[in-house]
Amino acid sequence: MLRGRDGGADFALFTDLYILTMLQAYVRKGMAETAVFDFFIRRLPRRWNYVIACGIADVLHFVENAHFSEDALVYLSSLGHFSQEFLDYLAGFRFTGDIYALPEGSIAFPSEPLLEVVAPLPEAQLVETFLINQVHFQSLMASKAARVVRAAAGATVVDFGSRRAHGTDAAIKGARAFHVAGVAATSNVFAGRQYGLPVRGTMAHSYVQAHDDESEALRHFAALYPETVLLVDTYDTLAGVRKVVALAEEMGKDFAVRAIRLDSGDLGALAHAARRVLDDAGLHRVEIFASNSLEEYAIADLVRRGAPIDGYGVGTRMSVSSDAPTLDCAYKLVEYAGKGRMKLSAHKTSLPGRKQVYRQCERGAFARDVIALADEPSAGAPLLVPVMRNGARLPAGRDDVTAARERAHRHREFLPPRLHSLDEAQPPYEVALSEGLSALRDRLGAELAKGAGS
Amino acid sequence: MLRGRDGGADFALFTDLYILTMLQAYVRKGMAETAVFDFFIRRLPRRWNYVIACGIADVLHFVENAHFSEDALVYLSSLGHFSQEFLDYLAGFRFTGDIYALPEGSIAFPSEPLLEVVAPLPEAQLVETFLINQVHFQSLMASKAARVVRAAAGATVVDFGSRRAHGTDAAIKGARAFHVAGVAATSNVFAGRQYGLPVRGTMAHSYVQAHDDESEALRHFAALYPETVLLVDTYDTLAGVRKVVALAEEMGKDFAVRAIRLDSGDLGALAHAARRVLDDAGLHRVEIFASNSLEEYAIADLVRRGAPIDGYGVGTRMSVSSDAPTLDCAYKLVEYAGKGRMKLSAHKTSLPGRKQVYRQCERGAFARDVIALADEPSAGAPLLVPVMRNGARLPAGRDDVTAARERAHRHREFLPPRLHSLDEAQPPYEVALSEGLSALRDRLGAELAKGAGS
Numbered sequence: 074m075l076r077g078r079d080g081g082a083d084f085a086l087f088t089d090l091y092i093l094t095m096l097q098a099y100v101r102k103g104m105a106e107t108a109v110f111d112f113f114i115r116r117l118p119r120r121w122n123y124v125i126a127c128g129i130a131d132v133l134h135f136v137e138n139a140h141f142s143e144d145a146l147v148y149l150s151s152l153g154h155f156s157q158e159f160l161d162y163l164a165g166f167r168f169t170g171d172i173y174a175l176p177e178g179s180i181a182f183p184s185e186p187l188l189e190v191v192a193p194l195p196e197a198q199l200v201e202t203f204l205i206n207q208v209h210f211q212s213l214m215a216s217k218a219a220r221v222v223r224a225a226a227g228a229t230v231v232d233f234g235s236r237r238a239h240g241t242d243a244a245i246k247g248a249r250a251f252h253v254a255g256v257a258a259t260s261n262v263f264a265g266r267q268y269g270l271p272v273r274g275t276m277a278h279s280y281v282q283a284h285d286d287e288s289e290a291l292r293h294f295a296a297l298y299p300e301t302v303l304l305v306d307t308y309d310t311l312a313g314v315r316k317v318v319a320l321a322e323e324m325g326k327d328f329a330v331r332a333i334r335l336d337s338g339d340l341g342a343l344a345h346a347a348r349r350v351l352d353d354a355g356l357h358r359v360e361i362f363a364s365n366s367l368e369e370y371a372i373a374d375l376v377r378r379g380a381p382i383d384g385y386g387v388g389t390r391m392s393v394s395s396d397a398p399t400l401d402c403a404y405k406l407v408e409y410a411g412k413g414r415m416k417l418s419a420h421k422t423s424l425p426g427r428k429q430v431y432r433q434c435e436r437g438a439f440a441r442d443v444i445a446l447a448d449e450p451s452a453g454a455p456l457l458v459p460v461m462r463n464g465a466r467l468p469a470g471r472d473d474v475t476a477a478r479e480r481a482h483r484h485r486e487f488l489p490p491r492l493h494s495l496d497e498a499q500p501p502y503e504v505a506l507s508e509g510l511s512a513l514r515d516r517l518g519a520e521l522a523k524g525a526g527s
Numbered sequence: 528m529l530r531g532r533d534g535g536a537d538f539a540l541f542t543d544l545y546i547l548t549m550l551q552a553y554v555r556k557g558m559a560e561t562a563v564f565d566f567f568i569r570r571l572p573r574r575w576n577y578v579i580a581c582g583i584a585d586v587l588h589f590v591e592n593a594h595f596s597e598d599a600l601v602y603l604s605s606l607g608h609f610s611q612e613f614l615d616y617l618a619g620f621r622f623t624g625d626i627y628a629l630p631e632g633s634i635a636f637p638s639e640p641l642l643e644v645v646a647p648l649p650e651a652q653l654v655e656t657f658l659i660n661q662v663h664f665q666s667l668m669a670s671k672a673a674r675v676v677r678a679a680a681g682a683t684v685v686d687f688g689s690r691r692a693h694g695t696d697a698a699i700k701g702a703r704a705f706h707v708a709g710v711a712a713t714s715n716v717f718a719g720r721q722y723g724l725p726v727r728g729t730m731a732h733s734y735v736q737a738h739d740d741e742s743e744a745l746r747h748f749a750a751l752y753p754e755t756v757l758l759v760d761t762y763d764t765l766a767g768v769r770k771v772v773a774l775a776e777e778m779g780k781d782f783a784v785r786a787i788r789l790d791s792g793d794l795g796a797l798a799h800a801a802r803r804v805l806d807d808a809g810l811h812r813v814e815i816f817a818s819n820s821l822e823e824y825a826i827a828d829l830v831r832r833g834a835p836i837d838g839y840g841v842g843t844r845m846s847v848s849s850d851a852p853t854l855d856c857a858y859k860l861v862e863y864a865g866k867g868r869m870k871l872s873a874h875k876t877s878l879p880g881r882k883q884v885y886r887q888c889e890r891g892a893f894a895r896d897v898i899a900l901a902d903e904p905s906a907g908a909p910l911l912v913p914v915m916r917n918g919a920r921l922p923a924g925r926d927d928v929t930a931a932r933e934r935a936h937r938h939r940e941f942l943p944p945r946l947h948s949l950d951e952a953q954p955p956y957e958v959a960l961s962e963g964l965s966a967l968r969d970r971l972g973a974e975l976a977k978g979a980g981s
Contacts, residue, residue: 087695089687089714090728098751104737148720154752194737202715205690206698213693233543236659237853239667239701241541242694244660260543261656266602274544279860282868283558283648287978297552298608308871308975389853398847399691406733414736417762521762524741 085139085166086148088202093149096195097159107170108194109408109427110201111186112208118397122492122502125219125481126175126187127250128211130472133461135203136168168196172461175430176469178215178253178480179456180488182504185430185444187212189457194409205404210243211250217394218254219485221387223493224369226376229384231273232259233364234392247392253477256387268474275302275334275362275386282307288316295320299329302362305347306337314347318354332360332383340365341380348381366390369495413513417521424510425517430456438489445507539593539620540602542656547603550649551613561624562648563862563881564655565640566662572851576946576956579673579935580629580641581704582665584926586658587915590622593654622650626915629884630923632669632707632934633910634942636958639884639898641666643911648863655858663856664697665704671848672708673939675841677947678823680830683838685727686713687818688846701846707931710841722928729756729788729816729840736761742770749774753783756816759801760791768801772808786814786837794819795834802835820844823949867967871975878964879971884910892943899961 099105114124141149141163149155149163170192175181187208190197222230232251238244248264258271265272276294281304284290291303291313305313314333321328333351335343340363351359363375364386372385389395405423406414413425424444431443431453445451460470491498506514553559568578595603595617603609603617624646635641641662644651676684686705692698702718712725719726730748735758738744745757745767759767768787775782787805789797794817805813817829818840826839843849859877860868867879878898885897885907899905914924945952960968 083717083720086717086720087689087698088716089689090716090719090726091714091730092728093716094728094752094755095730095734098734098748099737101751102747108737110733145720149716152726198733202690203695206692206695209691210693235541235543235656236858237663238660239664239693239847239852240696241657241660242696244541246694260545262542262544262547262603263537263540265544266537266540266599272544272606274546274548276545276549278870279564279652279868280549280552282860282870283553283562283863285866293556294552297555298548301548308978393693393847393852395852398693398849398852399843406736409737412739414733416732416736524762 083142083145084135084203085141085199086145087206088199092198092201094154096198097155099195099198100159100162105193105195106410107191107408108197108406110190110197110404111407111423111428112188112204112404113186113402114181114183114212115401115403116183118400120496121216121220121397122494122498123180123182123216123488124212124400125215125254126179126181126208126212127177127215127253127477128208128246129174129177129188129460129470131207131211131246132188132200132204133172133466133470134472135207136172136200136461137464137466139168139200140166166196166199167464168192168200169464170196170461171459171463172470173457174460174470175456176458176477176480178477178484180439180481180484182442182502184424184504185442186428186457189428191427201404205402207246209400209402211246213394213397213400214247214250214392215254215481217391217397218251218256219481220369220495221367221372221391222255224372224376224495225385228376228382229257230255231384231386232256232261232391233386233388235259235261235264237389238392243392249474251391252474253481255478255482270474276304278304278307278336280304287313288319291316291320292323295324295328295330299327300331302332302334303330304334304336306335310335310338310343311346311350314350317359318350318356321354321356330359332362334362334364334386336363336365340382341375341378344375344380344382360384362386364388368395373495413517415514415517415521417518424506424514426510426513428457428510432456434487437487439487439502440489441503441505443505443507444510446509446513449507449509451507537596537599538589539595539653540599541660542653546652546655548608550652551609553649553652554613554616559647559649560864561645562651562860564644564651564858565861565877565882566642566658566858567640567856568635568637568666569855569857570637572854574950575670575674575851576948576952577634577636577670577942578666578854579669579708580633580635580662580666581631581669581707581931582662582700583628583631583642583914583924585661585665585700586642586654587626587920587924588926589657589661590626590654590915591918591920593622594620620650620653621918622646622654623918624650624915625913625917626924627911628914628924629910630912630931630934632931632938634893634935634938636896636956638878638958639896640882640911643882645881659856659858661700663854665700667848667851667854668701668704668846669708669935671845671851672705672710673935674823674949675826675845676709678826678830678949679839682830682836683711684709685838685840686710686715686845687840687842689713689715689718691843692846697846703928705845706928707935709932709936724928730758732758732761732790734758741767742773745770745774746777749778749782749784753781754785756786756788757784758788758790760789764789764792764797765800765804768804771813772804772810775808775810784813786816788816788818788840790817790819794836795829795832798829798834798836814838816840818842822849827949867971869968869971869975871972878960878968880964880967882911882964886910888941891941893941893956894943895957895959897959897961898964900963900967903961903963905961
């Protein structure tokens, strides 16, 4: 069975081949001293001002359970790259290290570790592909959804994205990430069950089309689901609204339809016109729900135009984050055998050493973050917390989607108002490096630049 | 265990809630006559000239196995929308219908059904969410990869996209779709095993960084993997290349390194410079492999500049199809109870009736497609083939990634040359409607327009 939560013997094979070839080299040479890897966002997408950390629970589940079955080892052996000695090592593989993370739902900024993995080098390396795959995607989804929720200015947002999400895992975990970011419900029943999320739905055009008569289709659905949402745009939107009005007159006090749904055309103009038709018939409490290629900018535009829309169904453009379908992020070695490590490649430098991130508040709002070395004191509240110790998940690393949703809500309340903008905030949020970190980076950079040329 | 292939009792819950509420309405009213649904692409992304159909094998597997476990029914019952009568119906649910499809790897154009589902209305409706989720995503990936492979002009393309793909399912099935489109290998070991794909990998910066000395890291890796690819840009790219040359001198005839990898900076300029360094040392047979934010346009530009690059590792931008992360597609009811159905919503009309697609060739190349009614004769080769009958998969519907890859290759050889362009072909490929289909559409459109206003 495909699960929203990945486990099972063979899932340790969800890795890039080079991870395993490097691992064999490490094992062969006995390079098993403690390594520290950071996962961080390098740069935000254009117009974004923050990300919401998400996906940590799935990473911890994977890390706790990653091991190699006999079948997996037979397959690896068939590739011709691996010695029996190394396959024996994999047969006994278990992650024994520590992980620190920003709790799910935390707001984060570029260069800050969202996760820090501290483990013997081969173990810290083995989890790389899955870790990036999940934290990148889920943080992307949560961050995109936070923008959509913000744009909706209090109106309900429902996830309709399952069909255009990139595969089943994206649909299921996307629904969870959207919920963390404040989306009210998902249409995906599997995700609803998996994570205990509210599930919601209306009706499809095919339902209306399967009937010979639109009015008959609406009547039938409202009889079965009195408090439903009726889709009115299969043929002609305002004619559809008038059919709902006729149905209300016909049903009298039994009419309890909660809303109509608009799914095509100029949603703002149609919402205004539909609202007038409904209000003229005294149907003030019938709400208007809108969908169709929506994202934060389209919704903000509808809000600005005063469109009388009470809820939004958001699909495709949220579920693939269409204007920013990836985050520029990395999982980088920052320390090995007690020595800071970094990379000098053009535009891809990393910050060395074990870290802590401190968040400083002023006048009741987040003012700046300081990325410091782990053992370096700093003002502010430390953000990275231990979520796994010696390969065992700690209470702070348990999967609690409700706590994550509350945290995301609370963090956004403390954001400086300019960061709520759908456009780039000026100035951007300040992320400073501590003295100790700056000094380590400068010293290592100079050493490496010298060594590289030699 | 998460599998690349989705199955299991509970996976029938991978559906939008409204599908189930509509189903209950159909079951209640006895609306179980034969329905026909088409999955088709409405419009191509900007600059794209065709799509490659993919994902059909996973849909057939889902359809064959979709059923509701006791646990799933308990969950559905808890939602409060469903009667015991309907839950009993779901307990016995099995798909009993027929499916027609373009075989995987086929080239397709807008408005053409990639799949046509013919089944009792509730059954045809139940598979909607999963069907769209998979065929949309996998066709998107195959189509994007076909552009990348074309741009590479014969150089090898390897999938490095697992870490930025949207979740695990996207990474695994993306690797398969890329292979269908001509990508040579994937880095994802799980996908390699699942589908029997070639797996490839090189080394990461962290490997170099974990050593105190770059030369030592390269020496160690080449000793363990004589025919490996060495990454040279961790600190200074050309200094890294010179270290490979020094290693070659040191190892003498034992030096068998296959290639170096460039992963940052101006890949074209660095490839030229690295080639000179290698050639000056007599290392003519050491190839150059390039990666870093590549997609079809960047690769085409490198090819145009004559960059001496033998292979490309393509990740992020292919695995999310970054410039076109979705296809505009739909799964629409086109016939119910023997009567054609369509929708008139603005910009979202559909073509009614059961269909066949005929492809006509002229002078050894595809010349035009005709979308006709299923029982309407036409010139050309029919493209839709039966892949499932009475709920059982037919031989044509078996999962054969090699056949799909060969079909995709063959179809592209028959494409008119202008369609290979990375820009919009002028004129676009001709897709005509048959007389019968046009007449049905016009007749139904007129009827509906009249009915909608009434």
